[in-house]
Amino acid sequence: MTLGVELLIIIPVAAALLSLAMPSGKTAAVVSVACSAAVILVSLPICIKALGGEATEYGLWYVDRLSAVFILVIGVVGLMSAMYSYGYLSRDVEEKEISSKDERQYHMMFNLFVAAMLSVCIVSSMGILWITIEITTLVSAFLVGFYRRNSALEATWKYLMICSVGITLGLVGITLMYASSSHVLGDDPGALNWPVLYEAAAGLDPTLIKMAFVFVIIGFGTKMGLVPMHTWLPDAHSQSPTPVSAMLSAALLNCALYAILRFQMIADVAVPGFASMLMIGFGMLSLAAAAAFILISKDIKRMLAYSSIEHMGIIAIGFGIGTPLAVFGALFHIIAHSMTKPLVFFSAGNVIQGYGTRDMDEVRGLRKTMPFTAFMLGAGTLAIVGLPPFSVFVGEITILSGAVSAGMYHVAALTVVFIVLVFAGFTRNIFKMMPGDVATGAKVPRGLSRSLPMALLLVITLLLGLFMPEGVSNALWSIADWFSGAV
Amino acid sequence: MFPVYDGLYLSLMLVPAVFGVVVGAVPSKHAKAASASLCGWSALMGALAYPLFLYGGTVSYTFPVPSAWGPYSVLMDDLSSMIVSISSVVFLAVLSHMMRSASAPRNGKYASLACTLFIACVLAMCADTVMLLLMAWETVTLATFLMSLRGKNGTAAWKFFVIAHVGGLMVICSFLAMASYADGQTLSSWSDLSTVMGVPASCGVIVLLFVGFGTKLGLIPFHVWMPDLYSSAPTHTSALMSTVSSNVAVLVLFKSVFGYVGVSDEMYVLAVILMAASSFTAIWGALESLVQTEPKRILAYSSMENMALVLLCFSLGMLFSDGGSPGLITMVLVAGLFHALNHSVFKSLMMLTVGSAEDCTGETAMERMGGLAKLMPAFSIVSLVAVLSMAAVPPFNGFAxxxxxxxxxxxxxxxxxxxxxxxxxxxxxxISGMMAAVSYARLYGFMFLGRPRSERRVSKMIGASSLAPMVLLALLCFAMGIFATDIMGRLAGGIGASTTIPSDDSYMAHLAGTLNVPMLAGILLVSVFAVSGLSRVFRKKSTRSPTWDCGTPLTEEMQYSSVGFSQPLVRVFHPLYGDVMELSDDESSKDCKRYSIRFAEPFAERLYVPLSNLVMKGAKYVGRTQNGNIQSYFGYILIVLVTLLVAVRFI
Amino acid sequence: MTCVILSLSQAALMIALSPLFAGILRKTKARMQHRVGSSVFQPYRDVAKLFRKSETVSKDASWLFRFIPYVCFGSMVLLSLMTPFVLADVAAPYGDLISMVYIFTLYRFMMVLGGLEGGSVFGGMGSSREMMMSVLIEPSLLLSLMALSGLTGGSTVMSDIPPALIGMGVIVLAPALVLAASSFFITLLAENARVPFDNPSTHLELTMVHEGMLIEYSGRGLGLMELSSMMRIMIFASMIGALFFPWGIALTSSPADLAVGVASMLLKVLMIMLAIAAIESYLAKYRLFRLPNLLTASFALSLLAMISLYIL
Amino acid sequence: MDVVISGNLIDLCVVAMLLLSMLAMTTTRIAQLLNAFAVQSLFLAFLAFVVADSTGRSELYVLGAITLAVKVAGIPWAMKNTAVRLHAGREVDSTMGIPGSLLISAALIIVAYLVTEPLMATVDTITRNCLAMSMSVILIGLFMMVTRRKAMTEAVGLLMMENGLFLGIMSISYGMPLVVEIGIFFDVLMVAVIIGIFALRISRAFDTIDTSVLRRLKE
Structure with a gap:
């Protein structure tokens, strides 16, 4: 039965065109919100079916359990960012920073971005997967450079160039993999389709796969923000409009991760242990460097970007460990991070618009100036650094637990050390902004379109941390078992 | 108990506090009162835990909603319920003192956080699944951190937060390690994992547990946050932090080391090391408390000293497991647990005393208080009880x-x-007990006795509503001293139930004949009141006159100062203090210089400052890689690519 | 019942005799210094006189100031009920070495608070010095008692110790016991403010410790404090006599035993007083900051006692 | 075509591409650089035709044709135009001297040979010898991006990397499925266009396309 996977692309693309045709920026924003909501609605039956263990596969499309998780995450993050964009951009329009036409263009690109990211998760061929990932870069480049300030242009330039280099290297990896699969499968046009590759994985040539995976992890790792290929990330995150930063951090990085995971699953069968080693290595490096960067950052959005690097590192470690427990933790951590990071970005966005600066040393008296934002920022900070009862805590300790029970004590110990450093830097920087008198001249942003997504995200991350319905847990476990080859 | 009643009891205890969390967040004038009363109700219910245990046995309950790691369940056994009861009483007292205290934060959020802390503490003490325990324990840290934020004390609170988080992660790791050896997440099914884990692994876990919980209890060198935070946080936060959350740490540490991991006789060396660490901590705490000038800082170091004694007992328990009789092991563990309980009672009383004194005088320095005993005799009696208990003087509980x-x-x-x-x-x-006693004598003497040491007069007297909870705690100090042997017996029973140490009553039976607090108290009271009664009967004239002044009128400042008071001991132990002599210009006169001695905590100066400098230096070094030059960024990619390719080729 | 009566009467005897021994001490000291000295009964007269006199209380002192003498006296009464004096096993249900140490702490603690009452500089100074000494005394006191209890099988009940030591015979005059006893003797001197730790007969501002704390007391309060301190030295002396060298103490309550017990105990206490007098005559008071050396020596002695207990 | 002849032709093309990469490293003028790139692309297109002819995979003709149109003609022409319009200057700014660049390029070629050597055995296409060459072209392209300062030269480096990549695709698998291949190609085109757009924006904003001014975002 076909469930209309195409709709996941058609709806946002249509919405993109529609939002360009809208009379005002605000109506375009409504279109974006409606589009994201529709995407979630459409994806639900597909994802539920996929999570139940039944993959959807026809034409170009392939949706299985793993993709379902990412589709849902992108859907939710997209919806929240669309809502937040409404208030955020109208404030920019009020302050004459951008025009109403810009706002419409923004929403067009926003919807295209959503479409591109969704398409990453639903295509079958690894070659097309590469194309879609490249498209996400191209579309988001316009969003990153949306404010045509010099610094934004600089960030976009770096983003484009570095990611293009990365993605080119990724394609080398795909080529090498294709070489080995066509060796086994002959001249099959489906030789790049993931299910086919996965079936044939055991027969693939180990040397080729090793080399392919090196290229893949460097190539897509650039996009995912693994150190030392992460260099574009803080620039792009800090210069783009806040809702876009949230999207980049909580959805786009996941897309690249998704691609790596697909390859890792193949590589794990073909060359057991090799991909894991690289994942742990890069994960640890990312975690370490992110910890250092967080300790010295002054710009709030750059700090959040480094925090994304940190979490991507933790997730990579989780998948690298590869036991069902660790993979379960990593999957959970993907969700947890994606539900928490936008919350922090949005509250940071309020601070930035309210105080007119991104420099954390210049922000004081947040608790009295913007009580709601301060509360959300505080809660989000506690959540993102991994304190209970928020979900990131559960993800982190599950991954740690995976490391410990796999006997990788050194991995666990190092992870803990860096988590502590991140914790120290992050909380110091954020809580320094809280006390003090009401800041004069701060223009407190208000509005339901800002507070609602923040409140929703807080509730989601809280509930995810506290409770997990058996259905969700079973679905995640089944992915974990499948991923780690335990089935 | 019947399962239905278990659930009912737990919900009667926890649900009001959960509502309290929500109610406190409502922006309303009555939010604080409402939230605190809900929490009070919960604490009242919590106090019933032990009586209910005696009546109906273990309370166990599994929450209807599961976590990511399976169900949340709670098991309130012998030991947990006893400690929950006493902690709840302490909580109740602190809470009711908070309602009227002038210095307590007035908004509802504080009460809301108190509710959170209560829930977290109770759940941590009786958690039966790993996830619940770890979550609750970390939430304790979180709630205390948020409760301690006040004004500009961000740095102190942050230090606490980071150090406690380090500890929290150590605890988490140790539990994860245990979980990887145990089958299942249910804590009550874990016992003697050391037989599965082997000696090195279990030693590692025990070290992690000691250090992890030690960060909260002030184990050296993780104690540096304590004085700053205690002195800058709201009184009631410090009171709860040093009592209730310490109880949680002690209980969980005890259960994990002696129950879950189980101690075996190969851990001799580890026990000695832990003993040395806790002994050093105890002496250090006592030493440092002698030179502090703020009552709350003294109490911080005193908490450190007391908790170190508890840890000392636990490490002795490990030591004794190598050839000691079970009775002896039980006895030393009872001593540790009992001391923790006693500490929570007398320390909360003392914290409230200091808080009330600060409220009344508006001063935070001991140097500027004094003479309170004459103004508020009832207050001074209650506080004397606290001081005597802390100084381990019979017949109060610290002595026992x-x-x-x-x-x-x-x-x-x-x-x-x-x-x-x-x-x-x-x-x-x-020596540490006696040094602590000195510092309590100093504390009491300079706060309550003598003449007022500053011109500022006491602005208001202590109210009955503030005094009442303190009286309750004082009575508890006395009662726990009088009924010490009974409580010890119960604790011994609890230890037998939650560990694998075989219960052995021989020592306890012997004990009942040796430690006879009621008898001591009886004789003491009879003789004191008999003599004072007699002297009342044969009353002589008594006149009031000024203190002998050698002919010079005495002013406020012409009294022995608190710094001078401990100077002889400081001189004796001089090499251990990190005191710095500073020479500065005197503002009042150009030609004069002013000498002052600053007592800097050596661990902060010699360990933490260099460490953080090192970390920051490293971070800056790493930060330089992000130099803004896109060419370097391409270079990183090229280097990584070539390196990995070559590595894959040749390895 | 006889036990209770005997116990009460031996405590009464101790209380009654303590001024006498204080008088003997003073008299001996005077004779050694070639003075005539006052009568051995002078302390009785002093105390009686103080009880009769009216009291002057500082304006700055609180209720605690008047209360402290009673507590100090009460704790000494309690201790004299606990200590074996003539008969070994009267105090069984509560007479415990560790409790004893902590009751001494109570006494000292109260006295120190008394010194701080009234806001007098002398009081503060006395308290401060007293506290320094007590910190240094405490470990050696505990350790010497630990050695004692270790020697007799680990019991800390006081009435268990004399029979155990006597049962072991003379071989028990082992190094451990001698070392522990000498350490204990040093703590006796320190605890009771004797030379070289303090000079009980001076009121020089810069040197006094014990007297400094009492400086604001007068009349009945002072009388009680003086009496308590005489009782304290008596208790210490009888601890040495009954616990470290218990030979002669009555193990049963037969009249013959009791007679021997009384005689031997009085003799032992007398010997100790003479020894103190001799020391006080031949030594000068140490400088305050030389005292730690002496107390460390005492600590070392008690530690040696512990070690020799196991090694020798 | 005879297999031997086609094999020789392929080898010739590949070697020429590598040589052009080296040549690009030595150029000091933008025009020369663009010419080198265009000629390299020309060889790539030719290679595609040869492979298509010898293996009978007709989709490779399409690919070759597109390469010819876009990379040989379109992009170099557009870039030359832009360079003139932007007064970008004729010099290629390099952070490293020519001898150094050449030495490192040579080292990269050796690395490429070393790492691809075990792969030779596993691939059984007639073009498999090209693998090392394509890897070299990729690495040299990346190295060019490391050493060159101007936005345009960086873009050329990227495009040369892609040439190497296409060479690799052909050398080990005779090309991917057509859908993928065409998609990839248009993607690359899009990248070029968008990079061009942003290069324009940058040159307007900063009055230069020297990327060394783009260094303000850092820690």
Missing amino acids: SEWLMVQSLMGGEGIHMTEIILPLGVAVVG
């Missing part, structure tokens, strides 16, 4: 537990290789 500590140290003779260690242990308990 320190007595048991010394007794078990003395009784441990003849065990493998302990000839030198035990006497040193006795010396540690003796």
Whole structure:
């Protein structure tokens, strides 16, 4: 039965065109919100079916359990960012920073971005997967450079160039993999389709796969923000409009991760242990460097970007460990991070618009100036650094637990050390902004379109941390078992 | 108990507090009162835990909603319910003092956080699944951190937060390690994992547990946050932090080390190391408390000292497991747990005392208080009880537990290789106990006795509503001293139930004949009141006159100063203090210089400052890689690519 | 019942005799210094006189100031009920070495608070010095008692110790016991403010410790404090006599035993007083900051006692 | 075509591409650089035709044709135009001297040979010898991006990397499925266009396309 996977692309693309045709920026924003909501609605039956263990596969499309998780995450993050964009951009329009036409263009690109990211998760061929990932870069480049300030242009330039280099290297990896699969499968046009590759994985040539995976992890790792290929990330995150930063951090990085995971699953069968080693290595490096960067950052959005690097590192470690427990933790951590990071970005966005600066040393008296934002920022900070009862805590300790029970004590110990450093830097920087008198001249942003997504995200991350319905847990476990080859 | 009632009891205890969390967040004038009363109700219910246990046995309940790691369940056994009860009473007292205290934050959020803390503490003490325990324990840290934020004390609170988080992660790791060996997440099914884990792994876990919980209890060198935070946080936060959350740490540490991991006789060396660490902590706490000038800082170091004694007892328990009789092990563990309980009662009383005194005088420095006993006799009596209990003076509770500590140290003779260690242990308990007593005498003497030491007069007297909870705690100090042997017996029973140490009553039976607090108290009281009664009957004239002044009128400042008071001891232990002599210009006169001595915490100056400098230096070094030059960024990619390719080729 | 009566009467005897021994001490000291000295009964007269006199209380002192003498006296009464004096096993249900140490702490603690009452500089100074000494005394006191209890099988009940030591015979005059006893003797001197730790007969501002704390007391309060301190030295002396060298103490309550017990105990206490007098005559008071050396020596002695207990 | 002849032709093309990469490293003028790139692309297109002819995979003709249109003609022409319009200057700014660049390029070629050597055995296409060459072209392209300062030269480096990549695709698998291949190609085109757009924006904003001014975002 076909469930209309195409709709996941058609709806946002249509919405993109529609939002360009809208009379005002605000109506375009409504279109974006409606589009994201529709995407979630459409994806639900597909994802539920996929999570139940039944993959959807026809034409170009392939949706299985793993993709379902990412589709849902992108859907939710997209919806929240669309809502937040409404208030955020109208404030920019009020302050004459951008025009109403810009706002419409923004929403067009926003919807295209959503479409591109969704398409990453639903295509079958690894070659097309590469194309879609490249498209996400191209579309988001316009969003990153949306404010045509010099610094934004600089960030976009770096983003484009570095990611293009990365993605080119990724394609080398795909080529090498294709070489080995066509060796086994002959001249099959489906030789790049993931299910086919996965079936044939055991027969693939180990040397080729090793080399392919090196290229893949460097190539897509650039996009995912693994150190030392992460260099574009803080620039792009800090210069783009806040809702876009949230999207980049909580959805786009996941897309690249998704691609790596697909390859890792193949590589794990073909060359057991090799991909894991690289994942742990890069994960640890990312975690370490992110910890250092967080300790010295002054710009709030750059700090959040480094925090994304940190979490991507933790997730990579989780998948690298590869036991069902660790993979379960990593999957959970993907969700947890994606539900928490936008919350922090949005509250940071309020601070930035309210105080007119991104420099954390210049922000004081947040608790009295913007009580709601301060509360959300505080809660989000506690959540993102991994304190209970928020979900990131559960993800982190599950991954740690995976490391410990796999006997990788050194991995666990190092992870803990860096988590502590991140914790120290992050909380110091954020809580320094809280006390003090009401800041004069701060223009407190208000509005339901800002507070609602923040409140929703807080509730989601809280509930995810506290409770997990058996259905969700079973679905995640089944992915974990499948991923780690335990089935 | 019947399952239905278990659930009912737990919901009667926890649900009001959950509502309290929500209610406190409502922006309303009555939010604080409403939230605090809900929390009070919960604490009242919590206080019933032990009576209910005696009536109906273990309370166990599984929450209807599961976590990511399976169900949340709660098991309130013998030991947990006893500690929950006492902690709840303490909580209740602190809470009711908070309602009227002038210095307590007025908004509802504080009460809301108190509710959170209560829930977290109770759940941590009776968690039966790993996830619940870890979550609750970390939430305790979180709630105390948020409760301690006040004004500009961000740095102190942050230090606490980071150090506690380090500890929290250590605890988490140790539990994860245990979980990887145990089958299942249910804590009550874990026992004697050391047989599965092997000695090195279980030693590692025990070290992690000691250090992890030690960060909260002030184990050296993780104690640096304590003085700053205690002195800058709201009184009630410090009170709850040093009592209730310490109880949680002690209980969970105890259960994990002696129940879940189980101690085996190969851990001799580890036990000695832990003993040394906790002894050093105890002496350090006592030493540093002598030079502090703020009552709350004294209390911080005193908490450190007391908790170190508890840890000392636990490490002795490990030591004794190598050849000691089960009775002896039980006794020393009872001493530790009992001391923790006692500490929570007398320390909360003392914290409230200090808080009330600060409210009344508006001063935070001991140097500027004084003469409160004459103004508020009832207050001074209650506080005297606290001070006497802390100084381990009979017949109050601190005496009973320190007595048991010394007794078990003395009784441990003849065990493998302990000839030198035990006497040193006795010396540690003796010297740190006495030093602590000195510093409490100083605390009480300079706060309550003598003439007021500043021109500022006491602005308001302590109210009955503030005094009432303190009276309750004072009575508890007395009662726990009088009924010490009974409580020890119950604790011994609890220890038998939650560990694998075989229960052995021989020592306890012997004890009942030796430690006879009621008898001591009786004789003491009879003789004191008989003599004072007699002297009332044969009353002589009594006149009031000024203190002998050698002919010069005495002013406020012409009294012995608190710094001078401890100076002889400081001189004796001089090499250990990190005191710095500073020479500065005197503002009042150009030609004069002013000498002052600053007591800097050496661990902060010599360990933490260099460490953080090192970390920041490293971070800046790493930060330089992000130099803004896109060419370098391409370079990183090229280098990584080539390196990995070559590595894959040749390895 | 006889036990209770005997116990009460031996405590009464101790209380009654303590001024006498204080008088003997003073008299001996005077004779050694070639003075005539006052009568051995002078302390009785002093105390009686103080009880009769009216009291002057500082304006700055609180209720605690008047209360402290009673507590100090009460704790000494309690201790004299606990200590074996003539008969070994009267105090069984509560007479415990560790409790004893802590009751001494109570006494000292109260006295120190008394010194701080009234806001007098002398009081503060006395308290401060007293506290320094007590910190240094405490470990050696505990350790010497630990050695004692270790020697007799680990019991800390006081009435268990004399029979155990006597049962072991003379071989028990082992190094451990001698070392522990000498350490204990040093703590006796320190605890009771004797030379070289303190000079009980001076009121020089810069040197006094014990007297400094009492400086604001007068009349009945002072009388009680003086009496308590005489009782304290008596208790210490009888601890040495009954616990470290118990030979002669009555193990049963037969009249013959009791007679021997009384005689031997009085003799032992007398010997100790003479020894103190001798020391006080031949030594000068140490400088305050030389005292730690002496107390460390005492600590070392008690530690040696512990070690020799196991090694020798 | 005869297999031997086609094999020789392929080898010739590949070697020429590598040589052009080296040549690009030595150029000091933008025009020369663009010419080198265009000629390299020309060889790539030719290679595609040869492979298509010898293996009978007709989709490779399409690919070759597109390469010819876009990379040989379109992009170099557009870039030359832009360079003139932007007064970008004729010099190629390099952070490293020519001898150094050449030495490192040579080292990269050796690395490429070393790492691809075990792969030779596993691939059984007639073009498999090209693998090392394509890897070299990729690495040199990346190295060019490391050493060159101007936005345009960086873009050329990227495009040369892609040439190497296409060479690799052909050398080990005769090309991917057509859908993928065409998609990839248009993607690359899009990248070029968008990079061009942003290069324009940058040159307007900063009055230069020297990327060394783009260094303000850093820690």
